[in-house]
Amino acid sequence: MSAHLTEIIVFVTLFLGVSGMGFVAARWRRPHSLASLDEWGLGGRSFGSWITWFLIGGDLYTAYTFVAVPALLWGAGATGFFAMPYTVITYPLVFLVLIRLWSVSHVHGFVTPADFVRARFGSPTLALLVAITGIVATMPYIALQLVGIEAVLKSMGVSGHLPIVIAFAILAAYTYQSGLRAPALIAFVKDSLIYIVILAAVIVIPWKLGGWGTIFDAAEAKFAATPAPGDGTLLNANNQVQYVTLALGSALALFLYPHSVTGVLASRNRDVIKRNMSALPLYSLLLGLIALLGYMAIAAGVKPITTAGKPDNNTIVPQLFDQVFPDWFTGVAYAAIGIGALVPAAIMSIAAANLFTRNIYREYVKPDASDADEARVSKITSLLVKIGAVLFIVFLDTGFSIDLQLIGGVIILQTFPAVALGLYTRWFHRSGLIAGWIAGMSTGVLLLYNIGNPATGKLHFAGSAFPLANLGLDTKVTVYAGLLALAVNLLVAALGTIIVRAAGVAEGDDATRPDHYVADESDPRIKDLDLTP
Template identity: 40%
Template sequence: MIGILGWALFLALFVVFVALGFYGARWRRGDMSQLHEWALAGRRLGTFLVWFLIGADLYTAYTFVAVPSGMFASGALYFFAVPYVSITFAIAMLTMPRLWEWSRKHGYVTAADMVADRFSSKALAGLVAITGIIAELPYIALQIVGMQAVLTIMLYGLVKNVVEVSDIALTVSFIILAAFTFTSGLRGATLGAVLKDSLIFLSVIVLIIVVPLKYGGFATAFANAQAFAQQLAAHKVAWLTTGITNLKPAASLAWGYATLWLGSAMALFLYPHAINGSLSSQGKKQLAMSTALLPIYGIGLAILAMLGILVYADPTAMAILSKFPLSSAGILAVPALAVASLPDWLAGIVLLGIFIGGLVPAAIMAIAQANLLTRNIIRPLYPKITPQGETRASKWASVIFKFIALGFVFTVPATYAIQLQLLGGIIILQTLPPVFLGLITNRLNKYALMAGWVAGIASGLYLVEVANHFGPLKTSLYPVAHVLIFIGLLSLLINVVVALVFSVPTMMKREQAVKEKA
């Protein structure tokens, strides 16, 4: 827990965050009854605002809760997140500027709009939309888990019913978030992203300097961490079963590590919230420049991942974590380290950064889900809907999606939310053929793409079920020829093969028609 000064700064900065969110409705004012104004900030964000916004899209509780938690409990396998980030921005450079160009020209608001146009299929676009909506739910839930971790550390020792009080605080926070998202749309989220990312970068810099210096440098800190983990293992401490004693993953996990980062890199810019942030740019060059700057966020991710190991070097932080069960100890690692290592006032600032680091992405994700629902599901079913009606529907849908995810977290243990986020990656990868391949060619058959989608989703869910019934990390890995492979890539391979094989007759007919014309 933190003291009065830490609480005061936390609450004061939270008020600033809320004020920025509501001010967004007046900032760069546009006609908020138009969906592109509310959901894409009028497509008028410059290089650095898009950089902050996409960074807020991607620098989420996955970064400062899930990854350090995995490092804390499983060792270096979870470091796959670092190379995956370095690759995913290269993929974004190849795909997002092209998608932005078409979206500006044709008025697309979602990637599914492009799919509907390219393949003349509202049904295929609907499948892409449904996939995006479902894949976002566990991602939003993970943001809430990160916020819960902050509140748990702050409230522990102050109140008896920590869970109940934190649930109330989360509900109030989401009501406020829903209110300013409803009125300000992406503009409010963008201003919040600037504050959030500034605090997160401050937090990362402070923690990576303070923690190693506290123990005489990185070498000493890592040595202390490993020694402490070995001591726990030697005494067979029931509270913790850890993979930190083997910082290098076993050889059998090498393929799992490689395919996890490759598959995750391919998946990230298929998520609707990442696409939504990209389409808000005012120009193709600005988007390319902001994307080129995004690897800076990867540095912060690497540092935060290492904190999942360095927390072992801090006896005070470990004493805090020992009061919690293993299922939540890893999730609390970074907040506990902040409280243990920093003065009250600075800990309050760092914890607020992590807290709104869950709120901002949750807002953007809910906006992206709402866009898909109204543009690609409601609009085809009710073509008479007006632009104003479309915007109203999106606003209310964004509220509903937030509270669906909130209810999900209240009923499902936190550890499952993180595992389901990995399942979200497997699901969203199945939209790659119509979205990314659709940027290259429209010669694939729409029915073949639908068949590939069905095969990919079915095989992915089946392999997840067979793999481990939601066990630690293996949820997303499946044994193939004595090595573990990311299920998302296996199901995507099946998807692509089915789509290509069933598209061959259509492609041959087109070639024949071209020859006959010639």
């Protein structure tokens, strides 16, 4: 540990500094009271363009992204670049969908996507399924924020789970106190650190390694020496379809996650969302630079840390910084990764807690719950969600929880018909949507069960690339399982809708109107919501 003393001091100092900001955030843009989900869970719905920029950016670009995307390029090559088109096409989708969700949510006071589904289709059962889906898909995503911190701790020579438990205990404490204001304030520091570290890396590391030509030549040589299906600096016939479907499926899934919705609903008006969706693709440029760290690690001869006989590829980036930069700057880079875990983890836990409070507790346990009751239950639930995330890391193999994140994308996609399409059309019957959800979820789990990985020895749930050969086709092509499951979902939902309508099954009441989907900040219909900071 003494060899990394400077790194540890810098890391701990910055980590504790931003944690202090988390506690102070309760007084930032101070409301009359935090005893409501509008204030605790959505920051008063009053965030402007700059705050929303850092909040959504800090929410979507996580610590896991910082270590896993370059690790994927280091191990598999061009396949890892799927994250680039995926984030590029996400923002137009958000522009089309979440602006409408913002408007209707502000008219009716919705806090979660399930709130909207409940009102749109008049179905508490469908809303419950959407809420459970969101919670289940978010839990491993929160756990994966710990992967980044764990990789940094390993690189500093710190072993055991106690430091991770302490870090998340601090996170839980200031999230409980400050709500969404905490990650919103910390996001300024998190994003600034990451920009500084990555810009320094893409200038200094190529200069030390002899230029970009040397870096790409080294990557090409590595993949040529160890050929494997799909590996290489270019895509091939076997992985092109997987690349395209994974990028599209991930883009559709990202804005369905509850934490993505939470950041958008906290915005002050529709123009804030429009400006941010137009500018946020700049983060995709940053992501491309982050991904190239994987190739830099190849050229630098970086090796992952081995734990219990298994190499931990998530340590590739921390090890690269440790090898190239002086200790003090390596400590800054480690802090950027660690702090990068705090913002998304906080937002995700708040979003999951809001789903439980609004769509399970209030719907089925205490329908007459007051605003203060909701805030209290959400605070407690957010603590339990974080504890569950820590248990994922403590008791499960890290590789297994990473596979769970891929499964999470397949799971959350099954809410697409009710949430995304529901914002534009009510053609689907609530019974058809429920049948589609069941069919899509069952299909997704079945497909994932039949995905193995010979390299790791896992026979089931070893990724999201489903081999079409499993369907009897003579091909090596793989497809993202989430899109196949969504196709089944939509087909069953459509057929179910036709059948129940023919049978005369009653429709649920729609509490929304077309003009609710275009309401803005100055609209008198949202005057009952206190949007002042």
